[in-house]
Amino acid sequence: MNRLKILAVLLLATLTVNAQQKKYVMVIHGGAGTILKKNMTAEKEAAYIAALTKALQEGYKQIQAGKSSLDAVEATIHVMEDSPLFNAGKGAVFTHDGRNELDAAIMNGKTLQAGAIAGVTTIKNPISAARAVMEKSEHVMMVGDGADKFAKEVGLEIVDPKYFWTPERWNGLQKALKEDSAKAVLDHGNKKSMLLGTKNHDYKFGTVGCVALDKAGNLSAGTSTGGMTNKKYGRVGDAPIIGAGTYCNNETAGISCTGWGEYYIRNVVAKTISDLMEYKGLSVAEAAKIVQDKVAKMGGDGGLIALDRKGNVTMPFNTEGMYRGCITADGKVEVYIYK
């Protein structure tokens, strides 16, 4: 009996060690928000699971082929940008003026090079434009028409802005405009609150992101988004801000955030996670939890993904759900939606 007990304890210990040693090579998110099972159809759920799985597999193929983590991040984010399910690329939400303005960033954890674009309207795959800024210019960030022009000059695929039109997002804008106008009537005379934009939190969410670890041990992270439904005045969120929504460093981790962008900027979330690892010796999970809790305490919500150079993954969020997934070094896909 005693010997059996010892054996059981040993077995458990072995399993625990194995679980800890599970090595991930990629992690992705497809946005956080009020994602409730009761509001989801079986078809929609299956579509999200299929898209997240495909995204992970496309990136994994790059890693298996010995390509860089940058290639994996780009291939993975292309799948999500090309799907109308996610608020990035095709599927981007509409601004107040009925346009699609896209933001993206990418960072190389080995060299600490970074690239970002914001407020572009004609680039089919914004993540590739961010990469081109990093690799084919002296700059880190380009915004607006200038960034569109740059992307065209370096030969990226340019589309008519109509490409980004989807019925779901258009209806989302109409709903937001209606709520805004109802609010404006309530607020009549109070000019300031009319400037504040929608109070509906769910309009703030939806971004895609990816962190990958290649066979050479290099990390890369990328984020791409259409921003916030009904956004005005050229608003830019955290996704294209290096240090806020996107950061990557081989010495610590790669991080990509999604959520109420303003809180992620104010807390410089991604770099702070890296700094907690570098300066306090915390694990990626401990560091990410501390910073995500800080965002929540301040009143912000959303989530993030992080992957360290040893293959440890963490995916904390304080919303009802976050589309997310990861893949192990031996190709096992894990995909999650709800809490």
Add this chain to the structure above:
Amino acid sequence: MNRLKILAVLLLATLTVNAQQKKYVMVIHGGAGTILKKNMTAEKEAAYIAALTKALQEGYKQIQAGKSSLDAVEATIHVMEDSPLFNAGKGAVFTHDGRNELDAAIMNGKTLQAGAIAGVTTIKNPISAARAVMEKSEHVMMVGDGADKFAKEVGLEIVDPKYFWTPERWNGLQKALKEDSAKAVLDHGNKKSMLLGTKNHDYKFGTVGCVALDKAGNLSAGTSTGGMTNKKYGRVGDAPIIGAGTYCNNETAGISCTGWGEYYIRNVVAKTISDLMEYKGLSVAEAAKIVQDKVAKMGGDGGLIALDRKGNVTMPFNTEGMYRGCITADGKVEVYIYK
């Protein structure tokens, strides 16, 4: 004799303590770069010293009147934005297309609220637009025409873009264009290097910034810039990026950077200084030195100013000079230009 020696030691100790206790309430910079005494006329030097002194005094007046550190930062930066001597507001450098595109950011160290604008062309005082984004919108960052529109709607002073035209900066652009075109001839056939923009480091510099500490013990930091001469493609530097060129936190320090913006973004300089103070217990001077050295080691150059809540100031830079100054709690102005 022995008694005299003891008295002398005591006196020296008291003086040392007093020196350490010198409390600053404001620090400013007016840009870093190849500023050499041999290239400076006495008139130009006197003009810079006068402008820096006036900027410090305007902010100091606000603090003495019991106003917030935000008010002090805004008043101080207005002086530098309104002077053609600095690359911010009037005096901003020209883009490749002959425009002036302005960026600015401000942050409240008490609330961690922040505001930023980038790529605006009609706002007389960009720092006030950054403050309006922080205080009168739900957002942190606005870019391009949308940000100009917002500033107009909240009642800020709008000017014709011609307001920003100055002969010095226009000549600077012509010189840069000439160098670029000479370079393009040398590089014929090499499309990539034509995209890289100018290699003249001095075109990258010039920004104004301020950190202030008010009587209530609250810190604020702000930065304003015209960016880089001959910049293309809607390039945005570190100044309006919260965490990179601008950051402020009552628990640590307020920081504003100036220099080769791309390196300051990639190193998320301002937030990293704050994190070294918070997570490693370093002083503001130690933390700033570590991060500035990291920028230099990577090949970047520039400088920064930082002020902690106890009134300790630091102003490291690795260029030939940096226009800079600070003012003590009792109104003593210190202004420096060279190493």
